[in-house]
Amino acid sequence: MNTAGKIFRYQLRAAVRSRWVLLYAGFFFAAAEGLLRFGGDSAKAAVSLLNIVLMLLPLVSILFGTTYLYNARDFVEMLLAQPVRRLSLFTGLYAGLTVPLMAAFVIGVGVPFVTHSFTSSTPSSGIDASALTILLFAGVALTAIFTAFAFLIASLCEDKALGMGVALVVWLLLGILYDAGILAIVWTFHDYPLETPVLAMSIANPIDLARILVMLKFDIAALMGYTGAVFEKFFGTGFGLALSASSLFLWIVLPFWAGIKVFIRKDF
C-alpha cells in the first residue's frame, strides 16, 4: 500500500470513532426518516431532502474540513517530519476526512429510503433506485468538492479565524448569493437571449450543478428554477445528466489540485 493509502487507513479508523461523524450520519438519518414518515411519498421526501443536501451538506463539509486541518496542524508537522511526500500526506488526510463524511451521508440517507422501499404499502409512491443513486451521488460529490475547498482555504490562510471566515463566505457565495445574482441578471436583461450565459453560470457553481443533476433525474427540472429548465431544454435529460456529473467531477479536481499546490509550497 502506498503512503497516502496508509495515512488514509489510519485516519479512517480515527474518523469512525469521532462522534461528529456519527452525529452527522444521525442527522441525515433523522431528516430522511422524518420526511419519509411525515412528508408523503418518497419522491416528495427526496426533493425536500435535496434542499437540505444542497444547503447544509456544503456548509458542514467546508466548516468541518477547515476546522479539521487547522486542528491537525501539529499532527501534520509531525507527519511531515517523517519520510513522507507532501502530496501523499495531503491526499491521505483529504481522503481520510472526505470518505467518512461521504459514508455518513450515504448511510444516513440511504438506509431510511431502502427500508421504506421494502415496507411501503404503496409501491408506486417510491422513488426508483436510479433517482436515489443520483441524489446520493450529488451529496457525495458536494462533500468531495467542499472538503477540497476547505483544505485549500486552510492551506492558504495561516490564521484560523480568517480561514473560517473565508470558508463561510465561499459557502454563502455559492449556496445563496449566486442564485440571487443569476436571478438579478435574468430580471435585468430579460429582453436578451440569456440561455447560454445562464448555462455557463450554472456550470460555474457546483451547488447549482448538483441541483440540476438531481432535478433532471426527477424529471421536474422546469419546476425547480430557471437554470434547471434551461439545462433540460438545451441538453435533454441524458446529456444534461452526463454534463452536470462531469462538471461536478471537475469541481472536485480543481480545488483539490489548487490545495495540493499551496500545501506543497507552504511553511509549517
Place this chain on the structure above:
Amino acid sequence: MTIIELKKLKKNFGTLSVLKGVSLSIEAGLTVAILGPNGSGKTTIMKSLLGLVKPDSGELWFRGELLTAKAINDGAYRQNIGYMPQIARFEENMTAREMLAMVRDIRNTTASHQLTKYVEELTRLFGLETQLDKPLKTLSGGTRQKVNAVLAFMFEPELLMLDEPTAGLDPIAASNLKDLILAEKKRGRTIVLTSHVMSDIEELSDIIVLLVEGTIYFQGSINELLGQTQERTIERAIARILKSQSTKNIKDHEHSR
C-alpha cells in the same frame, strides 16, 4: 565527517527576517545545542532541515548531499532523522499504540523483533505501558510529550533533532530523557537540541550555537564560551554576549543617525 551544513540560509516570514544568512556546520557524533531568545530562529533552523520550512535562499547539506527542492519533497533523507517537536499533538481519536504503528508504517519500517523490543524499552523508560491503549485526547500534555520522545528515538536515527525536549516533562521523565540522550550520544548519534534550561545544556552538549535575531553570535564548546567571556556559567556568558551585542547595536544605531 560533517553531517549537517547550512550555507547562508535566509528566511523571511512576511516582513520579519527570521534567518539572516546563517552558516553552520555540525560534525557527526556531536551534541549541539542551539540557544537564543524566543523568536531567534532556533526552531526555523530545525524545520528548514526537516523540509517543514522552505528557506528563501542558501543551501542545506545533509550527509554530504545537497538538499534540493526535489530531495526535500521526496523526503527519503528524513529516514535518518528523528524529530521531537516542542508541542505534541496527534490525531486525537487514535491511541498511542496506533500512532506508533502509523509512523512505523509510513516510514516503511517492518515491525522487527529488535524494533518491538526497543519500543517496549522506551515505553517502560517513560512509564507509558498503561497509557498505550488510551485515546491520545485523554492523555496529559506531558504524557503526549513522552509519546513524542518514543516516536523520535524508536527508529534509532543517525540524527536526532529535539526542540526543547524536557519542556513539559516531569522531573523523572526529564531525567530519563536526558539519560537516553546521553546513551544515544555514546552510540555516536548526532543530536541537535534547543533548550532554555541551562543545566540541560551543560549536561548534554558538546557545542553551543548562540542565535540571536537570525544571526549566529557564538559557536564553540562550553569551555570556549566561558573562556571568551570570562564568566563562570553558561547563563552569565550568554547574558554577557547579548548585553555587549545590544550595546554595540545601540552605538551603531546612534552612529548611523
